Amino acid sequence: xxxxxxxxxxxxxxxxxxxxxxxxxxxxxxxxxxxxxxxxxxxxxxxxxxxxxxxxxxxxxxxxxxxxxxxxxxxxxxxxxxxxxxxxxxxxxxxxxxxxxxxxxxxxxxxxxxxxxxxxxxxxxxxxxxxxxxxxxxxxxxxxxxxxxxxxxxxxxxxxxxxxxxxxxxxxxxxxxxxxxxxxxxxxxxxxxxxxxxxxxxxxxxxxxxxxxxxxxxxxxxxxxxxxxxxxxxxxxxxxxxxxxxxxxxxxxxxxxxxxxxxxxxxxxxxxxxxxxxxxxxxxxxxxxxxxxxxxxxxxxxxxxxxxxxxxxxxxxxxxxxxxxxxxxxxxxxxxxxxxxxxxxxxxxxxxxxxxxxxxxxxxxxxxxxxxxxxxxxxxxxx
Numbered sequence: 001x002x003x004x005x006x007x008x009x010x011x012x013x014x015x016x017x018x019x020x021x022x023x024x025x026x027x028x029x030x031x032x033x034x035x036x037x038x039x040x041x042x043x044x045x046x047x048x049x050x051x052x053x054x055x056x057x058x059x060x061x062x063x064x065x066x067x068x069x070x071x072x073x074x075x076x077x078x079x080x081x082x083x084x085x086x087x088x089x090x091x092x093x094x095x096x097x098x099x100x101x102x103x104x105x106x107x108x109x110x111x112x113x114x115x116x117x118x119x120x121x122x123x124x125x126x127x128x129x130x131x132x133x134x135x136x137x138x139x140x141x142x143x144x145x146x147x148x149x150x151x152x153x154x155x156x157x158x159x160x161x162x163x164x165x166x167x168x169x170x171x172x173x174x175x176x177x178x179x180x181x182x183x184x185x186x187x188x189x190x191x192x193x194x195x196x197x198x199x200x201x202x203x204x205x206x207x208x209x210x211x212x213x214x215x216x217x218x219x220x221x222x223x224x225x226x227x228x229x230x231x232x233x234x235x236x237x238x239x240x241x242x243x244x245x246x247x248x249x250x251x252x253x254x255x256x257x258x259x260x261x262x263x264x265x266x267x268x269x270x271x272x273x274x275x276x277x278x279x280x281x282x283x284x285x286x287x288x289x290x291x292x293x294x295x296x297x298x299x300x301x302x303x304x305x306x307x308x309x310x311x312x313x314x315x316x317x318x319x320x321x322x323x324x325x326x327x328x329x330x331x332x333x334x335x336x337x338x339x340x341x342x343x344x345x346x347x348x349x350x351x352x353x354x355x356x357x358x359x360x361x362x363x364x365x366x367x368x369x370x371x372x373x374x375x376x377x378x379x380x381x382x383x
Contacts, residue, residue: 213287253278313343
């Protein structure tokens with residue numbers, strides 16, 4: 001009976017699943033019914049390659065910043081990238097950290113995972129090769145202003161609690177405009193995991209995924225749901241495993257630092273911190289995760305709300321169109337989609353699948369060191 005009632009797993013999108021408007025947009029890019037399957041297979045191969053690159057980026061950021069395996073001073077990845085590209089050599093301080101990492105026998109969650117990425121032989125050569133690639137990529141972002149940088153770099157699972165501030169603002173807007181609105185079934189695309197960010201690594205917190213539990217708590221705080229069912233999809237196995245295992249832990253605590261920012265932002269973050277330490281067990285048990293590539297796959301399920309923060313920016317225009325088409329297929333009539341990628345092509349894509357714009361804003365986080373820090377949100381509704 002359980003097998004008969006269980007929902008089918010992720011299904012690969014077919015050309016016939018797309019609306020005529022989406023098909024016409026793909027045809028203008030040279031993609032039609034004859035080559036669609038090959039195009040999807042190519043995206044899958046590209047996704048796997050970009051995921052490997054993203055994991056090796058995290059490996060290098062960990063080697064540069066962690067204090068778990070060394071007493072050497074932390075190294076800022078962006079400054080390392082500048083030094084490497086301009087000199088063409090790996091500094092001695094970096095090579096020392098590489099040797100210490102490769103030689104350590106310590107066993108922690110981060111160390112064990114990143115050690116698993118090393119080949120059994122020539123581990124230092126692997127680190128040097130990945131360091132060169134990661135530093136060239138980071139230099140392109142920080143110093144060369146490479147156009148569409150995120151659409152070509154590795155897929156990062158990096159996540160910060162900060163991303164949920166704009167989401168909280170978006171949901172507050174919906175609550176104010178529709179006091180009786182309720183969300184029971186929610187899908188989060190790419191919840192990510194805090195394991196080794198590009199900068200600001202904090203070793204004392206274990207690797208963890210915040211967003212599913214933050215979203216559930218935000219919905220409760222705004223009286224948009226009592227105990228929402230939060231379902232997550234991601235391409236990364238370790239993100240999925242964390243979410244699947246979290247509710248079975250004896251202590252359901254999530255930790256993070258309060259980032260300096262505007263007073264309203266800091267107050268929001270402190271309030272959320274107090275409610276995720278510990279996470280209420282009924283929230284943890286209502287969160288699940290499945291593997292899915294949002295560009296090429298969809299679930300045979302309908303959701304009241306779909307959330308995708310810091311995800312869509314990794315997709316080129318064709319991938320973006322396919323992702324939005326798959327997201328629309330998983331929204332119930334009248335359901336909402338919230339994201340934070342304010343790209344010009346998105347409104348055309350949304351119209352092609354029947355999602356109507358509701359509201360969009362930028363949200364100030366704080367002053368920052370060089371310029372003010374902003375996030376954004378955009379809300380769409382299925383007609």
